[in-house]
Amino acid sequence: MLTITLPDGSSRQYADRVTPLAVAKDIGPGLAKAAVAAEVDGKIVGLDTPLPADGSASLKIFTRKSPEALAVMRHSAAHLMARAIMRLYPNVQLAFGPTIESGFYYDFELPHNLSEEDFPAIEEEMRKLVAADEPFERLEESRAKAVAICRELAQPLKVEHIEQGLAEHPSLSFYRQGEFIDLCRGPHVLSAAAIGTAFKLLSVAGAYWKGDSTRQQLQRVYATAFWTKEELDAYLAQLEEAKRRDHRVLGKQLELFTIDPMVGQGLILWLPKGATIRGVLESFVKEELAKRGYQAVYTPHIGRVELYETSGHYPYYSDSQFAPIEMEDNERYLLKPMNCPHHIKIYQSRPRSYRELPVRLAEFGSVYRYEKSGQLNGMTRVRGFTQDDAHIFCTEDQVADEFRSCMEMTQQILAALGMNNYRVRLGFRDPKSDKYVGSDESWRRAEAELVEVCRGLGIDAVPEPGEAAFYGPKADFVVTDCIGRLWQLGTVQLD
């Protein structure tokens, strides 16, 4: 006997083994028709996943109105796309194909180089599969059997993933649809027709296997899917609209800035109108800094290599710096990649008493970084830029207050600029890595304090291990741009 609790608090009892779909039918034919997926005790499952035979369970039915259902459908669409590509091209190896914020992607290894020209044929094949409406069938297999299946299917990437990535799972699930079988946690829609035809392949890109740049590069196909053509069209129109607001388009139209290959990639030339805007922004930020007790300083654009070796930055970032300038007397200078060591030298310029702490030094410091050519992007990723940068020297019991006021200032400035679409990411250390300096104890204390301060400010900050700088944890303000891309802007770090 199973007792099911529904979201409205009511409950139902079943003597036989039932599925979410059966329960939905029981509640009403309308609900059964609209159902896409379900949630049992907080876990999203397919409509055909049997519920426990005994005991009790909470059940929620997801219809098209819920984001969870959309995510399930998009993942099924990813399978459909993979199946279509395997039908059209030989020797396709499957990697991963998850749902993402506004659609889905799937990574493949295949001899044919995919390009946008191939999209219509793939979409056509997908439409055929939707029309055929074959069911998605879930298979549970032991690890050994799962490996054997993937070997037989000539899917070495899946074999590797089972043996290494999923080492702790005693049994694994597959989803089959016709001739297509894919290792997959699921869930999926019941059959292909539920996906509909409001989908579109968007772009193809390279992506490293398991995100590791030392490993092979796969072909990633980005796509999206909606329940209706209207929603799909609205989404595509929104992308077009966002393109018109792209800072690179506006920067050109409004004559704000330009980039000239003769000057160099990623090096910005500010035009008079852009310089006016920059001037206003700088004045605003300078006032805010002054209000909060920051003292302005200036430092040079270059420094001796030994300076960065002493600070410890040099080995960590040597691959993204402009090469040192060698002088005749064997002096080597670096184009300044960060302001930190300079500010520390200012602090050290005379003996300090604890009574003068905190000392807050601020500068619009211009820095130069040799970013890889492929990651340059308009004004958002460049090789020369000016940071609104400050370093606060304080005692340990002042840390929480200083961190708090710094977080508040960042929030206020972002709010003043109308940038409200952001989240705060707490970069903590990866316990398994040894790249970090400092004692375990001080790391623990620092991380705990960041969490505490964010809680106090009502910031919903998500801790992410492995995201810390080598010398300390940090809080990053990650802003979403008009095309939905993420950019780390402000960052408050502890050393």
Added chain:
RNA sequence: GCCCACGUAGCUCAGUUGAUAGAGCAAUGCUUUCGUAAAGCAUAGGUCGCUGGUUUGAAUCCAGCCGUGGGCUCCA
């Protein structure tokens, strides 16, 4: 750096299977005139990213380089 795509007048773009470059807007001139998201007519403007190659002949095919865009990786 890696994968894919792209690089034609100031801007946005068109140029089918290779044969001496086109449109709209902007600019300039004239006209009309109160027109305030684009008034009419006319003119000018490009070694078709660069360098090689294939060809009787290349913007159009091939190679290399430079640059841009979408991603991946990285981010002090």
